[in-house]
Amino acid sequence: MRSSQGTTLADPRVAATLVRPLRQTASVMLLLWTSGLSLLCWLWLALGQGFFWRTDLRLPPHRPAPARWPRVAVVVPARDEAAVLPLSLPGLLAQRYPGRCEVILVDDHSTDGTAEVARKLATDGGLPLTVSTPPPLPPGWTGKLWALRHGVELAGGAELLLLTDADIAHGPDLLAALVAGAEAERLDLVSQMARLRTETGWERLIVPAFVYFFAQLYPFRWSNRPGARTAASAGGCTLVRRAALERAGGIAAIRGAVIDDVSLARAVKGSGGRTWLGLAERSPELRVLSVRPYPGLAPLWRMVSRSAYAQLRHSPALLVVTVLGLAMVYLVPVAATVLGLVAGRPVPLALGAAAWALMAATFLPMVRYYGRPHPAALLLPFTALLYLLMTLDSAVQHYRGRGAAWKGRTYGAS
Structure with missing residues (x-):
C-alpha cells in the first residue's frame, strides 16, 4: 500500500513513526500502574501493618514495686x-x-x-x-x-x-x-x-x-x-x-x-x-x-549484610521477592515523582509524590526519636536502596562461604 507522498507502510521511517507513540503510551501506563500500586502499598503499610511506625511503646511510666523482688x-x-x-x-x-x-x-x-x-x-x-x-x-x-x-x-x-x-x-x-x-x-x-x-x-x-x-x-x-x-x-x-x-x-x-x-x-x-x-x-x-x-559505611554495611540473607532463610525466591518489594515500595515513588515532573505527566507525579510523602510521614516518628531534623525523613528511599544492596551482598557472601561472619567466625544456614 502506497501513501499519497509515495511512501509505503513498510517503510522503516513510517513504522518507527507508528511504533514510537505506542512505546510512549506503554511507558506512561507502566509508570502510572507502578506508582498507583506503590501508593496502595503505603496506604496498607501505614494502616494495616500494626502501626509499626509509631514510637510510643515504652515501659509503663508507673510500675508498682513487686511484693518480692526475684533473684x-x-x-x-x-x-x-x-x-x-x-x-x-x-x-x-x-x-x-x-x-x-x-x-x-x-x-x-x-x-x-x-x-x-x-x-x-x-x-x-x-x-x-x-x-x-x-x-x-x-x-x-x-x-x-x-x-x-x-x-x-x-x-x-x-x-x-x-x-x-x-x-x-x-x-x-x-x-x-x-x-x-x-x-x-x-x-x-x-x-x-x-x-x-x-x-x-x-x-x-x-x-x-x-x-x-x-x-x-x-x-x-x-x-x-x-x-x-x-x-x-x-x-x-x-x-x-x-x-x-x-x-x-x-x-x-x-x-x-x-x-x-x-x-x-x-x-x-x-x-x-x-x-x-x-x-x-x-x-x-x-x-x-x-x-x-x-565510624564509616563499611562497618554499618557489615552489621546489616551479615544477617540479611539469614533473615530470608537463605532462600533465592525470598531474595527476589524482597528486592522487587523494596524497589516497588521505596524506589518507585521517587522515580514516579521525578519522571512525572520531567515528562509533564501530572497523574504519575501526583501518585508518586503522595506515596513518597506517606513514606516520609511514617518515618518521621523514628526520625524524631533519634533527634534528627524532620527533612531527613525524605531520605528514606536512598537509605532503602543501600539496604537493598546490602541484602544482595549478604546473599553473595553467603554463596561465597563468607555469610554471617562475626569476630572471626562464619555461620551457614541454621
Whole structure:
C-alpha cells in the first residue's frame, strides 16, 4: 500500500513513526500502574501493618514495686570487647536493684584481654561480677549462644535472666524497671530495642532506618499480642524468666540461630509465654544505649549484610521477592515523582509524590526519636536502596562461604 507522498507502510521511517507513540503510551501506563500500586502499598503499610511506625511503646511510666523482688542474673557474652567494656560494664555493675542480683560475663575466647578488662572494672559496692570462659565451641552452635548457655548454667538459682550484649550501656534503674514491668504484667520476656549511636553522618543516615525496618518486619504491637504469630525481641536487652526459657527448650533450642533475639522470642512465645518488645527510654536512668562506634559505611554495611540473607532463610525466591518489594515500595515513588515532573505527566507525579510523602510521614516518628531534623525523613528511599544492596551482598557472601561472619567466625544456614 502506497501513501499519497509515495511512501509505503513498510517503510522503516513510517513504522518507527507508528511504533514510537505506542512505546510512549506503554511507558506512561507502566509508570502510572507502578506508582498507583506503590501508593496502595503505603496506604496498607501505614494502616494495616500494626502501626509499626509509631514510637510510643515504652515501659509503663508507673510500675508498682513487686511484693518480692526475684533473684536476677545478668549474662553478658563478650568476644574481643575490651574496647567497649569500660563504656558499658560499669553501668551494669551499678544497677540499683532492690533484690539479689549478680553479673556474669562470659569471655568467649577473646584475644584482646576482655576478661582482664572486665575484672579491673569490678568495684566495691557494685553488683558481684563473675568472669568465666566456656568450653570450646561445638559444631552447630553460634558463639554468642554457646556463651549465653554457659552463663545461664552459671546463674544457678536466678529466677530471671537479663541477656544483654557487651556493647550496651544501661541506666542505673533499668533492671528494676524491667523486673517491675515483667512482674506487674506477668510477662515471660521483656525486651527493649537499644538506642544505637548516631554520631557520624553514616550512623545518622542508616541507624534510624535500621530500627524502622525492623519494626516494619516485626510490628511491636503484633509481637506483644498474646496468640499472634509475630514474635521478636532485641538482643541488646532481653529479660526472660528461667522457667519460660526452660519450657521453650533452653538456649539449646535456638543454638544455631544467627538472628538469635527473634528466635528466642519465637521459642518463648511458641511454648505459651507472654512477650513484650518496645523502644528504650531516653532518660539517663533508664537508658539502653549501644556504645559500639560505626565510624564509616563499611562497618554499618557489615552489621546489616551479615544477617540479611539469614533473615530470608537463605532462600533465592525470598531474595527476589524482597528486592522487587523494596524497589516497588521505596524506589518507585521517587522515580514516579521525578519522571512525572520531567515528562509533564501530572497523574504519575501526583501518585508518586503522595506515596513518597506517606513514606516520609511514617518515618518521621523514628526520625524524631533519634533527634534528627524532620527533612531527613525524605531520605528514606536512598537509605532503602543501600539496604537493598546490602541484602544482595549478604546473599553473595553467603554463596561465597563468607555469610554471617562475626569476630572471626562464619555461620551457614541454621
